[in-house]
Amino acid sequence: MRFAGTIALASLLALIGALAGIVIRPLIAAEIPSTERRSGYTFMAPDTKAMQDDDTVNPGMLGVLDGETLWKRKAGAASKACADCHDDARVSMKGVAARYPAFDKALARPVNLEQRINLCRARHQEAEPLPYEKHDLLALSAFVAEQSRGMTITPDTAPELEPFVAKGRDFFMHRQGQLNLGCTNCHDDNWDKHLAGSAVTQAIPNGYPIYRLEWQSLGSLQRRLRNCITGMRAQNFDFGAIELVELELYLMTRARGMPVETPAVRP
Amino acid sequence: MAAALINVPKKAKRGDVIEIKTLMSHIMETGYRHTTSGKIVPRDIITSFACRYNGEEIFRADLFPATAANPFISFFTIATESGKFDFEWIGDNGFSETAAASIIVE
Numbered sequence: 001m002r003f004a005g006t007i008a009l010a011s012l013l014a015l016i017g018a019l020a021g022i023v024i025r026p027l028i029a030a031e032i033p034s035t036e037r038r039s040g041y042t043f044m045a046p047d048t049k050a051m052q053d054d055d056t057v058n059p060g061m062l063g064v065l066d067g068e069t070l071w072k073r074k075a076g077a078a079s080k081a082c083a084d085c086h087d088d089a090r091v092s093m094k095g096v097a098a099r100y101p102a103f104d105k106a107l108a109r110p111v112n113l114e115q116r117i118n119l120c121r122a123r124h125q126e127a128e129p130l131p132y133e134k135h136d137l138l139a140l141s142a143f144v145a146e147q148s149r150g151m152t153i154t155p156d157t158a159p160e161l162e163p164f165v166a167k168g169r170d171f172f173m174h175r176q177g178q179l180n181l182g183c184t185n186c187h188d189d190n191w192d193k194h195l196a197g198s199a200v201t202q203a204i205p206n207g208y209p210i211y212r213l214e215w216q217s218l219g220s221l222q223r224r225l226r227n228c229i230t231g232m233r234a235q236n237f238d239f240g241a242i243e244l245v246e247l248e249l250y251l252m253t254r255a256r257g258m259p260v261e262t263p264a265v266r267p
Numbered sequence: 268m269a270a271a272l273i274n275v276p277k278k279a280k281r282g283d284v285i286e287i288k289t290l291m292s293h294i295m296e297t298g299y300r301h302t303t304s305g306k307i308v309p310r311d312i313i314t315s316f317a318c319r320y321n322g323e324e325i326f327r328a329d330l331f332p333a334t335a336a337n338p339f340i341s342f343f344t345i346a347t348e349s350g351k352f353d354f355e356w357i358g359d360n361g362f363s364e365t366a367a368a369s370i371i372v373e
Contacts, residue, residue: 054288055272056272056273056274057272057288059290059292059336059337062270062272066270069270213335216336216337217336
């Protein structure tokens with residue numbers, strides 16, 4: 001009797017839902033069609049857009065300037081500067097950020113731009129790795145990525161990368177953490193809505209490292225990812241963890257075809 | 268490794284009102300924050316900014332802990348003659364940076 005009552009109640013609720021025009025979304029979300037993809041820039045207020053557009057106002061350019069100094073500074077036991085091998089970054093680094101993360105044969109895993117810089121330091125400069133999220137690494141990666149500004153994001157399609165992209169996509173799609181949310185629940189299903197007054201946006205990382213006003217500094221994509229994972233109250237990963245690089249790889253496939261905006265400003 | 272970004276028009280007509288934009292790299296640590304162990308993070312801010320136009324001071328500002336990192340200061344002046352703008356930022360812990368930009372007034 002109680003069972004029948006439950007069914008009756010459930011049907012009643014479904015009926016109310018239908019009458020009120022509530023659409024029940026499928027549990028498995030669909031990715032945003034490529035024609036509807038938008039840079040985070042398009043969600044910003046006019047003032048913030050103006051800040052990104054003017055190089056003498058964009059605070060991310062301070063990082064780029066510092067990065068240029070570091071590019072020419074000798075480091076490590078080999079006493080070599082980035083410029084000693086790569087010469088003019090305007091030529092040699094053009095387009096690099098538009099295709100990263102890339103596969104590193106020696107490590108047999110994908111590496112992001114920050115990790116590539118540190119691998120270069122270890123292999124060629126014989127220098128200590130630069131710590132994640134600290135000024136020097138952010139400045140250097142901003143300088144390198146800025147050389148690709150305006151270029152179209154074209155993720156590396158190396159077959160070795162496929163399993164890693166698939167893992168990143170899995171991470172994005174699966175619910176996790178105490179709030180039982182997947183990235184997709186916000187960034188595919190509700191990107192056009194707001195969360196605590198802020199636009200949710202589409203998880204398209206086309207301007208990293210970004211100058212985030214909330215941080216009052218430059219920050220990497222991994223810092224942003226770790227923020228979101230903490231927000232979902234899920235198990236977080238250390239900077240440089242393969243899980244985060246896999247997620248970066250998947251996110252760059254979402255950004256395919258969009259222009260690089262580094263150093264982007266975000267609220 | 269402090270860097271400044273300055274935007275002064277390269278050329279202007281005599282009597283034009285011109286906008287000058289400056290951005291200085293600085294953490295602007297308020298002195299009100301604590302570390303996880305409860306220690307106060309010492310204040311480290313820019314306290315003063317000044318701009319001179321051919322030696323004459325045309326703009327000055329005092330800055331306080333509520334100013335965000337990388338202070339952006341923009342102001343207007345009248346282009347009177349060709350010459351040089353000198354900018355100076357002074358702050359805690361002996362922070363002192365200068366920058367200059369020139370303008371041609373026709």
